[in-house]
Amino acid sequence: MTTETRRTGLAYGTLGVAVLGVTWEAVGRTEVLGSTFPPASDVIAYLVDPAYRSLFGRAVAATFWSAGRGFVAGSLVAMFLAALAALLPVLKDGMDRFVASIHAVPLIALGPLFIVLMSRSGTPTAIAALAAFFPVYVATAAGFDDTTASHRDMFAVMGSGRWVRLRHLQLPAALPAFADGLRLAAPASVLGAILGEWFGAPRGIGILIVSSMQNFQIDQLWASAMLAALISLFAFAVFGAFERLVVARTR
Amino acid sequence: MTNHLLDEQRQHTSTSADLRLEQVVKDFRLRRGESVRALDSVDLEIGKGEFVALLGPSGCGKSTILRLAAGLEQPTSGTVSVAGAPPGEMARRHGLGVAFQDHALLPWATVESNVAIPFKVARRPVDTERVADLLELVGLTEFAKARPRQLSGGMRQRASIARALVLEPKMLLLDEPFGALDAVTRRKLNIELQSIWARDHVSTLLVTHAVEEAVFLADRVVVMSARPGRIETVRTIDFERPRRPELLRSPEFHAIVDELTASLDLHDADADARSEGSS
Numbered sequence: 001m002t003t004e005t006r007r008t009g010l011a012y013g014t015l016g017v018a019v020l021g022v023t024w025e026a027v028g029r030t031e032v033l034g035s036t037f038p039p040a041s042d043v044i045a046y047l048v049d050p051a052y053r054s055l056f057g058r059a060v061a062a063t064f065w066s067a068g069r070g071f072v073a074g075s076l077v078a079m080f081l082a083a084l085a086a087l088l089p090v091l092k093d094g095m096d097r098f099v100a101s102i103h104a105v106p107l108i109a110l111g112p113l114f115i116v117l118m119s120r121s122g123t124p125t126a127i128a129a130l131a132a133f134f135p136v137y138v139a140t141a142a143g144f145d146d147t148t149a150s151h152r153d154m155f156a157v158m159g160s161g162r163w164v165r166l167r168h169l170q171l172p173a174a175l176p177a178f179a180d181g182l183r184l185a186a187p188a189s190v191l192g193a194i195l196g197e198w199f200g201a202p203r204g205i206g207i208l209i210v211s212s213m214q215n216f217q218i219d220q221l222w223a224s225a226m227l228a229a230l231i232s233l234f235a236f237a238v239f240g241a242f243e244r245l246v247v248a249r250t251r
Numbered sequence: 252m253t254n255h256l257l258d259e260q261r262q263h264t265s266t267s268a269d270l271r272l273e274q275v276v277k278d279f280r281l282r283r284g285e286s287v288r289a290l291d292s293v294d295l296e297i298g299k300g301e302f303v304a305l306l307g308p309s310g311c312g313k314s315t316i317l318r319l320a321a322g323l324e325q326p327t328s329g330t331v332s333v334a335g336a337p338p339g340e341m342a343r344r345h346g347l348g349v350a351f352q353d354h355a356l357l358p359w360a361t362v363e364s365n366v367a368i369p370f371k372v373a374r375r376p377v378d379t380e381r382v383a384d385l386l387e388l389v390g391l392t393e394f395a396k397a398r399p400r401q402l403s404g405g406m407r408q409r410a411s412i413a414r415a416l417v418l419e420p421k422m423l424l425l426d427e428p429f430g431a432l433d434a435v436t437r438r439k440l441n442i443e444l445q446s447i448w449a450r451d452h453v454s455t456l457l458v459t460h461a462v463e464e465a466v467f468l469a470d471r472v473v474v475m476s477a478r479p480g481r482i483e484t485v486r487t488i489d490f491e492r493p494r495r496p497e498l499l500r501s502p503e504f505h506a507i508v509d510e511l512t513a514s515l516d517l518h519d520a521d522a523d524a525r526s527e528g529s530s
Contacts (some may be wrong), residue, residue, distance in 0.1 A: 150355040157321045157349040157424070158372045159342040168371055172359045250359040 014017055036218050036232040046219040053097045056207070058225060062204040063124070063231065067193035070128020075185060077129070078136035079178070087162050088168055096141070107192060110198040124196030124204060131192030132185035139181025143174025175250050177244035186235035194228055205231070256494035269422050269454035270297040270320055275329035278314055288479035289315045293329070295473065295482065297422075300452040304465035304472045306511065308519050312480025313458045317426050320456060334421045341421065345373040346455070352427040354407040356399040361393040362386070362410050369418045388447055405429075406466040411445040412444065416453070423455040429464070441467055444497050449493040462508050462515065465479055467499060471513060483518045486511060498510035 021040050028039025046052065085095040107127055114123040147169055155165045197206025205228050212220040281301045289312045297303045305313040318324040319331045320339030333341040341347055348369075366385055370377040389409035397406055408428050410469040415423060428444075429437045441464050448455065448468070457464050465472045466488055474484040488507065490498055492498050498504050 113470040120262070149353070150351050151357070153321075153323055153351070154349065155357040155372065156323060157342050157347050157433075158343045158369050159347070160372045164372050168368065169357070172357065175359075 005026060015052065038222055042219055043222040046251070047226060052220075052223075056151040056223070057204045058203055058232065059208045059224070060227060062201070063193050063197065063206065063228075066124035066196065066201070067128045067190045067231075067235075068108065071132045071185060071189035071192060072127045073116055073125070074129035074132030075136045075182060078133045078181075082137050082140040082144060085141060086166055092141075099134065099137050104131070107195055111196060113200050114196070120200050120201055122200050123199055124193040124206065125195035125231075128189040128192035131195075134186060135184040136178070136181040139177045140174055143177030143181075144170045147173050150201040150245065154192065172250060176243070176247045179239070179246040180214055183236060183239040183243050187232035187237045190228070190232045190235055216218060268296045269299050269301070269334050270295070270303075270456060271330075271332050272296075272316065272319070273330045274332045274402060275316075275326045275331060277312070277319065277324065278327045284347070287309070290326075291479040293482055294481070297454055297456060299455055302448060302455045302457065304457045304459055304469035306459060306462060306465045306472055306476060306515065307475030307480070308515065309460060310475050310480075311473055311475040311477035314426055315480065317424050317456060317458045320422065321347060321424050345369065345418055346421040347424060348418065348420035348422070349424045350408070350411045350415045350428040352430040354399070354411040355412075356407060356410055358399055361396050361398060362391055362402070363400065365410055366417055369414060373418060381417060385417055388442070388450075389413045398468045403436075404432050405440055408432065408440060409443070415453075416447075417443075417450070420453060423453045425455065425457045427459055429461075430458075430459070437461070437464070438499070445470060445494050463499065464514050466504060466507050466511065467494060470525045472520065474511060474514050482515050484511075498503065 016236070024040040026039075027033055028037055028042065030234070031037070047056065081099070083094060085092040107130060110130065111123065111127060114126045118126065144166070151169055151173075152165075155169055160168075192205040193204065197204035198210055201207055205224055208224040209221060212218075212224060256375050272295040275290055275293040275295075276288070278288050280286045284515075293301075293312075293316065293472075295316070305316060307313045315324060319326055320333060320338055322342045331338055333409070334346065338347070356362075357368065360368070363382060363386065367377045367379075367382050370382075383392070383395075386395055389412060391406060391413065393408055394402060394406060399410070400409065412425075414427040414495060415425075429440050432440065445468055457468060459463070467487055471484055472486045472488060474486070475481065476483045486507070490504070
């Protein structure tokens, strides 16, 4: 990406956020969508109110911790299985189908199951791991296949074994795709953690959302939702930057 | 013609042949049932320390011969061996060096690490002196830390040849290594390759469609014709080694180039007639 296109992108992004913010504010002030749609300024005021700082702080820390652990665990398992499929081509088709069928099960249906199978506090991590697993597996597996015919021929003529080829050709070739998978997995694991918290984790943004909904705390509900969105965007941005770094280093 | 060809072959038949193709046929399967014959009863031997160039029009199967020698393809019938072993076996013993028209350097690695890659593939400790020596030989010492994309096309091919030579292969396989380069760079690299080769005399198979390149570098030039690929003429080139750039301007050199060009055109016309007759 050139500096100019990035600058244009930034300008459009800022414009989009501004339009969204102004519309939100207007809708909230005029109450055209009812009193349960507060203006943006109220939500932001609630979010930065020192009185609620420790409440939000604890929730964010809990969700971040669950999402982070799930993200790391899901990505590691995905990488391991993708590497295994690359080393043993016999496993490749079966593995792809296995991963696709896991992905086909709605995460929300697995929540109660995890609650039964494991602890309440472990559920957000487990669902975050599952949410991160799929994009990382798909991207990494595709990355391992993304080598040129002449590179594969070269390694074959040099007498390379599968492991050496994985280590010195497929792994470096897959890094940009892997980073792309992480970029998609980061917000997915935040979403997964929040989803897991709904089913009764001790704390976290998911719990905050459920309890504000049940107690009709509209501003708190919106603030929690906004916080969740901000965390996802932050994770996406961090790994987006990481991906650009990796791509610049490998090409 | 056939007798002459057999004589040429016999002359070079020795116990120490580093590459031997016997009655090799290669068919490529197309769709169901259909197949195309890429090579038809090919006999070829390369003696120890000999440089042989395969010359022919595109589609004559010369690259297929190289791929058979590299163990990347299997013959439909006939046998291929490198220093007495099947090519795949020789590849596993890390006894083959190869350079393609596409340099196939790893884009994320420096020139130095690219040249060192065969050591890693062979699970041997990297001999940094050997790597430095080869970089010096191909004139890339200053570019050791550069990435392939920072190099010119000619430099990339030099790095690719250094990589092919780093493990002192039994057999060097060059598939149009300078095919994508401009004429000036190509001539320069031919002169360099000739002096590099004069140092170790590693047994070499060069696939090319450039007549001058073949005549300048090779001990023998094998002319092929297409559809199906077969060997038509074998021409011994006995210019003294090391060969100097002046040779490229000598009348003797041009006489041989003209002779081989004529035979190339003749067989190409034959092949066209054959394929038209059969269709």
